[in-house]
Amino acid sequence: MKKLFEPTTLGTLKMKNRLIxxxxxxxxxxERGHMNEELFERCETLADGGIAAxxxxxxxxxxxxxCFGGIARLSSDDFIGEHKRLTDIAHRRGCPIIVQLALGEYNGAYRDMSVNDLSEKDIRRIRDMFADGAVRAAKAGxxxxxxxxxHNFFLSRFISPGYNRRTDRYGRTPEGRAALIIEILHAIKTRCPELHVSMKINCSDFFSGGLTPAESLRICELxxxxxxxxxxxxxxxxxxxxIKAGENEGYFKDFALRLGERTDLPIILVGGHRSIGKMEQILNEGRVDFLSLSRPLLREPALPNRWKSGDTAPAKCVSCNRCYQTPGHRCVFSRASETPGGGMK
Ligand SMILES: Cc1cc2nc3c(=O)[nH]c(=O)nc-3n(C[C@H](O)[C@H](O)[C@H](O)COP(=O)(O)O)c2cc1C
Structure with a gap:
């Protein structure tokens, strides 16, 4: 019987509970991707709030x-110092930290190129951008x-038959469309064997002709x-x-349970977790190991500590999505949301 609040591991990472x-x-x-002071403060508040990672x-x-404003970068060695400061903040609080390496759009010769325009040289360049980012991530701690x-960003378009119409070895089949991700994975594993390597993937694109659950499962198996x-x-x-507690939580759960039957990979499930009861039910329905949260922690960064201390009322987040519209993506129900700074451009 898995419990939300029990120490466990994610690969070699020590986790104090199952919340990420x-x-x-x-x-x-x-504009250049350098973080402002508030980002460091957010990391500190989150790590103090009891999240496992x-x-x-x-x-x-x-x-x-x-692709949008205010994104952090790890695109050159100039960024390593500030990322080291971020990892130090988390580690001083006993909290592992993983960086999400992403590409929104690929600007070959300074125009946004579709996955179908890329030459094999462009594809190798993208693989190396991810691997170089991982090397910098390792140096930053x-x-x-x-x-x-x-979420429709570059790599999710590459694996999706809705976008990828390539007829070479990077297209045609789920294996072909997954080839770039596998090459990125190999490059990271070779150059940074000490790093935990995770991937966030769509269980489905949810549009006609897009990535289906069967194809997504195949890519996860690969x-x-x-x-x-x-x-x-x-x-x-x-x-x-x-999202309402007890009603429509954990909306990608069915796919995660199927994935658990097909692989031994540790599975993190995101999307609409709001109550301890429902989360523990999901943990024990199959092989989901961790539950990850976004919006509830914008409203209550110390939610894990609140729950652990015995106040088990569901997350206060009402899933209004207005956080997407505020500067710094603050919760509109927190007074800090009125303070300008950072924000969407
Ligand atoms: C303001 C905001 C920013 C987000 N940024 C990212 C992001 O950078 N990368 C990502 O994979 N998902 C991002 N997401 C999606 C969340 O990680 C999460 O998958 C989604 O909100 C569902 O989980 P929740 O119900 O716990 O919020 C973002 C969500 C919000 C609300």
Whole structure:
């Protein structure tokens, strides 16, 4: 019988409970991707709040990626120092921290290129951007990296038949469309064997012609065969609104349970977790090992400590999604949301 609050491990990482902060892009970096002071404070507050591990927000491996404002980067060695400061903050509080390596758009010759325009040389360049990002992550002291292959960003378009119409070895079949991710995985494992390597993936694109659950399962199996360390299950339409405790929590659960039957990979499930009762039910329905949270921690960064102390009322987050519209992606129900700074551009 798995409990939410019991010490466990994620690969070699020591976890004090089964709750993980899912990647949350705060919009608190400048145009070049340098983090502002508030981002360090957010990390400190989260690590103090009892979460077992933090996955950073979207961190671009490219200096030319301007898919949205305020994204942090690990696209050159110039960023290592500030990321080291972030990992030190988490580690001083006994909290492992994983950086989410991502690419929103790929600007070959300074235009956003579709996955179908890329030459094999471009593809090798993208593989190396992720691997170089991982090397910098290791130097900055991160415990792991998460390859962002969900939510319509570049790699999720690459694995999706809805976008990838390539007729070469990087297309045609789930194996072909997964080849870039497998190459990234190999490159990271070779160059940074000490890092935990996770991936966030859509269980489905939820549009006609897009990635199906069967194809997503096949890609996860390939990743497992190639020594991926964990998978975080998400899906397009990631932040479903109006979640009510006990009613529509854990909305990608069915896929995660199927994945658990097909691989031995540790599984992290994100999406609409709001109550301890429902989360423990999911943990014990199958092989889901960790539950990850985003919006509830914007409203209550110390939610894990609140629950652990015996106040087991569901998360106060009402899933209104207005956090997406505020500067610094603050919860509109917290007074700090009125303070300008960072924010969407
Ligand atoms: C403001 C905001 C920013 C987000 N940024 C990211 C991100 O950088 N990377 C990512 O994979 N998901 C991101 N997400 C999605 C969350 O990680 C999560 O998958 C989703 O919100 C569902 O979980 P929840 O119900 O716990 O919020 C973001 C969500 C919110 C609300």
């Amino acid at each position: 902060r899912s990647a949350t892009w705060e919009g608190l970096a400048d 933090i996955i950073s927000g979207f961190t671009s491996v490219s200096g030319d990626d301007h 991160y415990d792991g990296v998460q390859i962002h292959a969900a 990743c497992a065969e190639n020594r991926m360390d964990s998978i975080e299950v998400s899906g397009n339409g990631t932040s479903v609104p109006h």
